[in-house]
Amino acid sequence: MRKLLIAAAALACGSQAVAQEGGSLDALLQQDVRLATIAERLMGANHELCRQQMPLTGLIMHSRDQYPKGGQDSAFVNGAIAVSALVPGSPAAAVLEPRDGLAVIGAVPTSGLKAEGKSPVRDAAFEALADQPPQGPMQLKIVRQGQEQAVSLGARPGCRVLVEIRVADGLNGQSDGRVIQVNYGLATVATNDELAVVFAHELAHVVLEHRRRLKAAGVDKGFFGEFGRNQQLNRQVEVEADRMAVHLLANAGYDPSIAPKFWRSSLGQRTSGGLTRSRVYPSPEARAELIEREIADYLGGGTGPSYPGHLLVRRDQPFEN
Structure with missing residues (x-):
């Protein structure tokens, strides 16, 4: 666990990370997908109880600034904001691939998004995604193998919240009303x-x-x-x-x-x-x-x-x- 905490602090709590190793990142992404699958089931089924909603597509993304300089460069060959993983069977999984770059979300060019405070640009990209019509479809422009293309994702409404695994070994989850985090240590057991x-x-x-x-x-x-x-x-x-x-x-x-x-x-x-x-x-x-x-x-x-x-x-x- 100590190795993972040091090596995989990206995707964790919106802060920049230190060095990562492929095996540790893979383990973290597996838990991210698992949590997102459960989360989308609950957020979709209960969207009518939430006064703030967003489209659910099964897309999990990350940004280059969540990693140290030179870390995970291969994940961002198509852009500084990219697909990190996809919920199996989701609309996004039918259209997108890991490492696809996200050039435009709706009508928002991701090149103009800025990080706020200690949060990564990924959080600004999430807000752009969450601002799209909850019922979908969601329009994106992606970059794959250096070529830009327009795609459309089916979507269903869900509660508006960013969901992620937090790289920590404590047995707890937490919410600030905008983000829900579950500790890696809890998810793994x-x-x-x-x-x-x-x-x-x-x-x-x-x-x-x-x-x-x-x-x-x-x-x-x-x-x-x-x-x-x-x-x-x-x-x-x-x-x-x-x-x-x-x-x-x-x-x-x-x-x-x-x-x-x-x-x-x-x-x-x-x-x-x-x-x-x-x-x-x-x-x-x-x-x-x-x-x-x-x-x-x-x-x-x-x-x-x-x-x-x-x-x-x-x-x-x-x-x-």
Whole structure:
């Protein structure tokens, strides 16, 4: 893991990377594709619950500035923003190939995109992609073997969020309302169902617009998030996310009972922090019991479709002190 952390810090958290090696990058891309496949299933099935949407195509891209100078140059022979991988069976997989350069997204030339702060140009390219009509089709100009060509991708609407594997060995995921990251260390030990539970929880934060709501309430997410009113409201959003997650899972065709099963598992208990668990989170058993009550009260049949209006209404209500 140490070798991968040093060698594959691109694609991770939007920052520039240090040197990479082919084997480590391949392992990282495998997890990126796996996460994207699960994510697109959940984001597509629940797009009507999201107030911000984007087209889902199965395209995973990266930019040259995510790598050190001279690193992975062969991946960018067709342009500084390129296809890194594709979700199997997706519209993009039927048209695009890894290493295709992305010259124009919609009507936006990628040559004019700029990096903001510590984020790579890839993030600006994602925003251009996410701004396209959610229903598609998406128009692109790509460069393949040095030749530019126009292509059209089918698309379906999904929740607007950038999804990526974060190169870290901790057992956690995180969301800031715009990006969902799952640590490489967690992805490599989780089953597909367990990864879906983790992602559904983070997607629930996006659906319920928790970052916006916490900011409006002046809630601290750092060290002081563990105390007083900050701790109470941070815990409230975690409970809301656990409850919402089972509806997202059911809508995507998962058995929602995989959620309480996960929190009772050894991996779920370790993911929740064990003896060093943050005060923001309930215990794994408390989370499992809460989720089981949500399923019993609102998903009697254990399947979707589900419209969790009792939770969605909270998006426009101020937090109670």
